[in-house]
Amino acid sequence: MIMGECSPHRTSQCTGWGMEDRRVMLGVQVTLGPDSDSTEVAEATLQLRRELLDLDVDAVEPQRAGEPPPGTRAVDLAALGGLIVTIAQSALLPDVLAAVRAWLSRSQSRSIKLELGGDVLELTGVSSAEQRRLADEWLRRQESS
Numbered sequence: 290m291i292m293g294e295c296s297p298h299r300t301s302q303c304t305g306w307g308m309e310d311r312r313v314m315l316g317v318q319v320t321l322g323p324d325s326d327s328t329e330v331a332e333a334t335l336q337l338r339r340e341l342l343d344l345d346v347d348a349v350e351p352q353r354a355g356e357p358p359p360g361t362r363a364v365d366l367a368a369l370g371g372l373i374v375t376i377a378q379s380a381l382l383p384d385v386l387a388a389v390r391a392w393l394s395r396s397q398s399r400s401i402k403l404e405l406g407g408d409v410l411e412l413t414g415v416s417s418a419e420q421r422r423l424a425d426e427w428l429r430r431q432e433s434s
Contacts, residue, residue, distance in 0.1 A: 312347060312377050315385065315405050319370035322398035330370045333399065337392050338372055344384050347375040382431055386424060390416075405431055 319334045334351075341349045352371025374385060386403070390412065393399050399414040410427040412420055 312375050313379065313382075313405065315374040315376060315382070315403060316352070317372040317374060317389070318352075318402040318404075319372070320400045320402070321370075321396075325398070327369055334370050334372060337389070340388050340392055341372070341374055341385065344388060345378075345381055346385065347377050349374050379432070383428060386428055390424065403427075406434065408434075 317337070319330060319337060321330055321333055338349045338351075350373050352373055376382060376385065382405075389401055389403065393401055393412055393414045394416055395414070397414040401412050403410045403412075408427065408430055410424060412424060
């Protein structure tokens with residue numbers, strides 16, 4: 290999952306926050322409890338996607354991890370639960386983080402990993418002062434880069 294400034298034509302090469310009109314790509318990985326199946330993960334990911342699309346983000350797309358080998362019907366578990374959030378304005382990142390934290394708070398079995406420019410933040414549905422502190426710290430690092 291990559292973060293950075295992206296040309297509208299070459300979104301695979303991204304390098305930094307830069308100016309307001311440059312896009313950033315935030316990787317999001319949803320995980321549910323150990324008893325969840327792929328259908329539950331897909332439904333939870335779709336629910337989060339809908340909530341993120343309510344924000345003023347450019348796009349929220351499922352993460353693509355490639356095609357399964359020929360002759361197989363395997364689901365790529367690494368891509369399951371993965372989203373790429375495209376944001377044109379860095380000022381929207383706090384809103385995205387707030388929406389993710391609100392979504393997490395509705396179930397203790399949920400956890401999420403956010404990745405931006407190689408900087409990873411992992412949160413669980415169990416709210417704590419430590420998680421809030423880590424999220425705020427992560428957000429400050431993003432704003433200063």
